[in-house]
C-alpha cells in the first residue's frame with residue numbers, strides 16, 4: 001500500500017462515518033415525529049382476549065376523502081386497538097329472560113282469574129281490563145278473549161295446566177311466530193351491479209334509545225363476526241356522535257361522523273354508506289336524530305336521509321325504535337315513520353322496566369311488520385333478537 005494514500009483513506013472513512021451518523025439521526029427524528037402524530041390511544045375498557053379483531057383499527061385513521069357530499073368534513077373515528085368481546089346471542093337470550101319478569105305479572109293476573117271455579121261476566125271483564133292495561137290493544141284483546149271463551153266452553157276444562165296451555169297458544173298466535181325477524185345483514189346488490197354492505201337505518205322519536213341501540217346492535221353483529229361501520233347522522237344532539245364513537249371504539253368498529261355541529265345528516269349518512277362500501281364492511285348502521293312525527297320539516301329531513309342512503313344500494317333494514325313504556329302513544333308515531341322510512345322492523349326498548357309487553361302485539365298488528373329486537377337494560381349487551389316463544393313464556397311467568 002502507498003504510504004501517501006493512508007491519510008486519504010482515513011478521510012474517506014471519517015466522511016462515511018459522518019454520513020452514516022447523519023442518516024441515523026434523520027431516521028430517528030422522523031420516527032419520533034410520526035409517533036407523536038399518532039392519534040390512537042390504547043383502550044382501557046377492552047379485554048382484547050380472543051376477539052380476533054385486534055389491529056382492525058390500524059390504518060383506519062384520518063379523514064375520508066369525501067366522494068361528493070356537501071362538504072361537512074365527515075371523518076372516520078379511529079377504532080382503538082384493544083377490543084371487548086361482545087356476548088354471544090345464545091347466552092344473552094338466557095341471561096335476559098329474567099328481565100321480562102315484570103311482564104310476567106300479566107300472565108299471573110290472567111291465570112289467577114281463569115283458575116276460578118266460575119267464570120262470570122265480571123271475571124271476563126277483569127281479564128279484558130288486564131289485557132288492555134298490558135297494552136295489547138282493543139282488537140287483539142277482543143279476539144283473544146272470544147277464542148278463549150270458546151275453547152274453555154268446548155273443552156269444558158278447569159285444569160289450570162290445560163288453561164295455561166290454551167292461553168299460551170292464543171297469545172303466541174297473537175305475537176305471530178311466522179313473521180321473519182332476522183336482521184338483514186347479507187350484501188345488497190347496488191345500482192352499480194356490485195355487492196354493497198347491508199345498510200340499517202335507525203329512526204324514532206326523541207329518547208327512545210336509538211343511539212344506544214345502534215351501539216348494542218353493532219356488538220350483536222360483531223359477536224356474529226360481521227364487519228360493521230357506524231354512521232353518526234344524529235348531528236342535532238352534540239353528544240350523540242361521541243356516544244357512538246365510544247360504542248364503536250369498544251368493539252373495534254369505525255364510526256363515520258362530522259366534525260361540524262349541526263351538519264347535514266344526509267351527508268353523514270352518504271359518507272357512512274360510502275365508507276362501508278370502500279372498506280368492504282358487511283353492515284353499515286346509521287343513527288339518526290330523534291324527531292317528533294308531527295314535525296313536517298324533520299320528517300322531510302328523514303326522507304332525504306332515506307333517499308341519499310339508498311342511492312348506492314337499497315336500504316336493507318329501516319328499524320323504528322319504540323320505547324315500550326310509552327304504550328299506545330308509540331303507535332301514532334309508528335304510522336308516520338312507516339310512511340317516510342319504509343320500516344322493515346321494530347326495536348322495542350326498555351321492555352325490562354315495563355309491564356306492558358302487550359305492545360308487541362299491538363304495534364305488529366298496526367304496522368304489519370315484526371318486532372325484531374328487544375332492549376332489556378342499559379348494559380352494552382342488553383339487546384336480544386325477539387323470540388316469540390320465550391316472550392310468551394315470560395308473559396305467563
Ligand SMILES: Nc1nc2c(ncn2[C@@H]2O[C@H](COP(=O)(O)OP(=O)(O)OP(=O)(O)O)[C@@H](O)[C@H]2O)c(=O)[nH]1
Nearest residue numbers: 206207208209210211212290349350375376377378
Ligand atoms: N332500561 C333501559 N334503558 C334503555 C334501553 N335502551 C336505551 N335505554 C336508555 O334510554 C336512554 C336514551 O337512550 P339514547 O340511546 O340516548 O336515546 P336516543 O333515542 O338516541 O335519544 P335522542 O337522540 O335524543 O333521540 C339512555 O339512558 C339509555 O341507556 C333499554 O332497553 N332498557
